[in-house]
Structures are given as C-alpha cells and as structure tokens.
Amino acid sequence: MEKPLHGVRVLDLTQVEAGPIGCSFLCDLGAEVIRVESTKYWQYITRGASPRPSRAQVQNMPQKGGYPGGDPGERPWNRYGKFHSFNRGKLSFTVDLTRPEGRDILLRLAKISDILIDGNAPDVTKKMGVDYAALSQVNPGIIYVGIYGFGSTGPYGGQPSMGPLLGSFIGHDLMRGYADSAPLSNGLTVNADPAAGAMAGLAAVQALIERRETGKGQYIEVGIGENFLSHLGQFYMDTVFNGRGASPLGNRHASFIQGCYPCRGEERWVAITIEDDAQWEGFCAALGNPPWTREERFGDVISRRRNQDALDQRISEWTQQQDASYVMRVLQANGVAAAALLNASDAYADPQLQARGYFQPVTSPEVGTYLFPGPPWRFSESSNAIERPSPALGEHNEYVYKELLGFSDEEYRRYEELGHIGDEPPAK
C-alpha cells in the first residue's frame, strides 16, 4: 500500500521550526513536499544562523552549531543539523517571490498543488501577491494553511512572536519549572511550535477530506498560541471552576507520588510515579521490602503525600545505589511506572527504540550517512521508510521548473540568469 498521503503535493513556504516540522510530518506521510526557497533571501535560522559561518565560529557553538564534525564545509547551508532534522524527504527549488515573474511561478505551481503551508508573518504573502486570495483564483481547490503566532486577526493579529515566547504568553511558564523558583529558573522550551506544525498538518488533511465532498479548498489558520492553549486545558478548567491560577509542581504530581531521582553515575536520573496502594506495594517489593517502607508515615496514600519530602529522600538513597536502567526494569516488573532519562546518546542506544527499528540511516551527499529518528507512526500496510535526505538548496530546480512547469532548457537558463534559479544563498 502506498503511504497515506501519496499523490498529495505540498508547497512549503515556511522557515525556522513550526512550519518546517509541520511539513515534515506531511512528508513522512507520503506527500510530495516542495520547499519554496530563494537565492536572494536568507531565512531566519532555517539553513543556519548565517549562510557561511567560519570553522572557528562553529567550534564554539553548542553541539558545534549542528554542523557535521564541527565543520561548516564549503556549502554550510546544506550541512546545518537543524535543517536536516526537520526537512528530510522534502524537495527544494528556488524562486525570487519579490519579482512579478517569481510570483507567477508560484501561482503556476499552486495550480498543480494541493496544499500550501505559510509560516511567515500574515502580511508577507499578501504583499507578494501569493496569499490565499491570489492562489484560490488560479486553483479553487488549494488548501492554504497559515501558521501565525497570534493569528491574523484580533488585537494582536499579525504581531511577530516566537515559540518560546508564545509559551509564556499562553501561561505555560507559570505551570512548569521548579516549585521554589519558577519562572526565573525556567529553561528554554519550544513546545508551541511543533504543536502548531502538527495541527497545520492535521487541519490540511481534514481539508483534503472535506474537498472530496465540496470540490473546494479553504483558508485555514493555526494560531500558535491558541493551539497550544489546548495542551494546557486542565489548568484553564481550574481557573474557570475555582478562580485559581496554576502553580508549578516541579516533578511532582497533583495526587500521586512522583519525582525525578538521581541514579548511580553522572547525570543519570529516573522518573518514577507511584499511583496508589497497589503500586506502593509493588514499589516496596521491587526494593526487597526494606524496613523503612513499613514505617507508618509511608503506610497510606495521605501519609505518603504529607511525608513526601522524607519519602523522596528515602527513594533517592535507594536509586543512587542503582543503575537507572535497573531501576526502570525492576519497578516496571512490579507494576510501577519508571523511566530512565535519556540524553541523545542514550536514545540511540535504547533497547526499545533499537528493537523497534526506530532509527534509520539516511545518506545526504554533502553530509554523509547518519542515523535519523524515524517517522512518528508505524503503519502496518504502508512503508515507514525515510525516502530521501533533506534537500540541498535548489536541488530540485530542474524537476520543478522543467518537469512540473514544463520549462524548456532555454527558459530555464533565462531564469538562472534572472537570479531565480540557483543553489547558493545570498552573501549574508
């Protein structure tokens, strides 16, 4: 069976994270995803913080800026780790949308495409004459999904923002972090963006289904903040019910015994949740029923909650003597949720992910062969393979211009001379 979205064509007009990751989901699902890129305009932190960083600059960045071996190479814009993460499987062509003939190219492409994902500020495509109004004129079936921080309407409609800030705006930063120091001690987290990307994909698929009935496309908006609000729904219900704001719990649970405990070795941790009396008994059994577990102050759910500081101390004393993987195994065997915290190298070595064949080797000509996380889902009848690496800039210019748009060799050369077709970004 072909992949679910086989035969669907998506134009990826996105940058940074929310849009690219949303399009990568559609790509994993089998759609043909074409990135609309440019040799004239450098997108923000998409193919790098800058087009041509020096080796020295890269060496000082965390994880070497994401460049293989810490080497930006001759064409760094094709070697940026973050780009490879979110764009595997996609195609890339270049066009300068700021010029009339560039706009025409996109309109011609929209005519033979199903979906366009817009990850720019709401007025950008309007100014370029390639917004939904323009595209739906040439293709009434086009499904146009805008991913915008605050949406395009309302008091803050069109205002610039970014994922981590939208998380703060929508309340997440008062719901997370260490109980004694949030939000000042909160780290950087980017949850609103991948959520928006996923929702853009979901809404686009729903629109494909609706189009079967109506024959028409539609305009869709994912407000990054609004969409993420739904992930925080239970805190909003508490405010609606009780007028109460959220307080960060750290690693604790509202009702169960839960925490993140240190294990043997450096930066080895395990997250444990003991829900009820039955799981407490399982927990005690896993430890071999040491005498401290029979103390009255740990003997029932209320007492355990009241004495959780002391209980956490006792649990830590035990976990510190063990490997995290042992703690996970023995607690799970006794019916208690426990999981070792995995850093990147741990994830690649994880026996479960390995048994599931989750990581797949992907070969990119300018980067080499590396193991990549696979698609999120495993379908029983259609392929789950990553089919191609992330594209080089303009790698599929010939395919898009000649095969899809019917350009002759002469026309193609002309557009190269005009500066639409190329494979290098601007100087900076």
Added chain:
Amino acid sequence: MADSDVKKPARTGINVLDLSTGVVGPYCAKLIGGFGAEVIKIEDPKGGDPTRRLGPFPDDIPHPEKSGLFLHLNINKKGITLNVGCATGRKLFLELIRGTNILVESYGAKALDEIGLGKAVLEEANPRLIHASVTPFGSDGPHAAYQANDIQIYATGGQMITQGQPDREPVNLAPNVVLYQTGLLAALGALSAYYAVEREGRGQTMDASEVELLTASADGRTNSLVQYQFSGEDTRRGGYGGGAGYPNGFYRCADGFIHFHSPGRFAQAVRMIGRPDLITDPRFATPQAQGEPGHREEFMEIFTPWLMSHTKREIWKLGLEYNFYSSPVNTTQDVLDDPHFREREAWAEVDHPVLGKTTVPGAPVKMGSGSCQVRRPAPLLGEHNVEVYGKLGYSPRDLVTLRATGVI
C-alpha cells in the same frame, strides 16, 4: 475566511470509536471529533474512564461528572458503557466496529488479542477500518508492556534531561503537555490513514508509541538527536538567560514576570529603556566585554529598577516598538481576560447537564469551512447507550438485560 462557508461544514461522515483512556487516545479522538466526526467513547460500566477521578473539580469536590480534565478531553463525544472483557461485550463491540472508520484505543495489539479482538478479528469485521493503537512504548519490543505517565514519556522521548538548571535535577514541563502533543500527532497519523482508505479500498493499523511520537515531534528532540549524530556532542542541561546575550530569559518586573528572547539585541534593549549610551559603554560594547566578570551585574543594576517600574504588558508593547522580542509571563486569568483570545474564539461555552454553562478551550484551529467547533460537552457516563445501541437494533428492554449482566 469566507463568511459564506462558516457554520456549514462539509458532512464528511467519519465515525470514530474511542476505546482509550488517559490523555493521549482521548485527545486524539477529540481532535478528530472537533472537525465534525461522530465520536463514540466507550467506557467501562464500573465507574467509566479513570480520568473522571482526576481534577480539577469545582471547589475541589470530586464528582465523576465534574472532572475538568475529563470534560476538556472528551468534548464533542457521545458516550456509551461497554465491557469488552466479556463475550457479549465483544460481540457488541464488533457490531460497532462494522460502522466505524477510525478506532482509537490505548490497550495495545497484544492486550486486544488476548481478549479476542486481535488484528484478524477486527479486519474481518471491517476491512476498511483504520485502527489507531496508541501505547507508551509501542506494541512490540522489550518495553512494550511498560507503563508510563507523562513524566516517563518526557524522560524517554523528550528533552527532559536538558530541562532545568545544571546544578539541580532535570525538571518536567507542565503536567500532561507532552501527552497532548502525542495525541495530536496520533490524530494526524490516524486521519491521514483514513484519507487513504478511499484510494486503497482497505484500512490498516497505526501502531503509535508515545515515546516515538514525542521523539519525532517535540521540543527540539529530533534536532538534538541529529546534532548529536553530526557533532558527537551530547546535549547538556544549561542555564537559560544566565549567560551572555543579555538581557535574555526570565526577569521580575512590576506586576510579575517578563520573558525576553532576543539574544544579541543588546542595543535594542537599552534603547528601549532610554539608555542608548550603553551601546558604546566599554563595559557592554562587545559580546566579550559583556561577558567580563561583574559586567552583567552592573547591567542588572541599571536594568532592574527600570523593569520594576514597568508592567509586563508595558514592557512587551515597548519591546515591539524597539524590535526587542519579549512576552508577558501570563497567568491563566490574564489569558482568560485577554480580548484578543475572546475575539479569536479561543474559548467556547458548553451547557453541561451537571456542571451547567461552562467555559472550555475552544477550537484549536480556524477552518475556513468552519468545521472545527465545540458542539457539545463531554458525555455523562452511558449517556448515549439508548441512542447508540438503539441504532444497532437493541431496544431499551435489551439494555436492561445488558446492564443487569454487566455488559453495559
């Protein structure tokens, strides 16, 4: 958005059967239901979905029909009770499966097989069925039977080990955030698989591991994995905002907190506070100078009084004028009161039989067709037994028998 298309969404006629508990499966089913699919939620006759036991509750008084979490996760669904552990229950289940397009369940393939509802049985009942099976670690492998709450999924599939301060334990996100993300990804996979049924003429199973869904989709996890492969360098739990590129991170201000995220925009920040002279001040003129011992503290001596005399909204607005990106660290009440989200219809009101009129989060996406709506509250336990079983041909008297025998 085209006004003429609002409130007249396409009748796509998708039927979803939700046999899941917890957060991931129910949220997946809720999202598909939000677009107008009919979602029937199956609950255990004895007490229903365990989520009914979880708060928040009005006045903190537990009540099986008043859980705020259950309400949020099960908006738009119809509800029936059914014990699939008994033979009659399985028969009813398979009758429902015949009219179902997407089954969402959190039992897993092995558990379903053990009670006689394995792949072959479901395929025979409905070869066009999309079976979305969502479990913490996936249907096979050494950890297939492992349990997990949100913190374990985040620990294994997310960036938890990098979250927090380097001299303290790693710290979770807000409870359940990662599970909503995996539910959303599950919905995308399931609905896409449904889309393909018309083309392929048959359905398939989507085996979704919450850990894999999260690894592929959230909080820079994919990126940190790929960058580790490229660089050989693992990720670290780093302090945020404590280093160079200030002001960056979280700061106290007059009425709460403000979050700055404009690293390297020192000039914009000091213009904002009316101190452009600091741009050429030798203490701050270059990133190296900024990073010299004591210089950050000296900057904060100037910056802090300014912060403490401005509210979070004032700072946010000013920042926009000066190209310096920030956000107020809002409370839930701030967001509920914000006219922007009201105008964007981020909230909806449901009329719940027990709770009364209640504000709930509204449609998470704006469809031009208007198809994503909050249409009805979460169901009472067994609320639609008569309706749903009636369509299968069972009379109310049959339902009395089914109830007495523990089937529903």
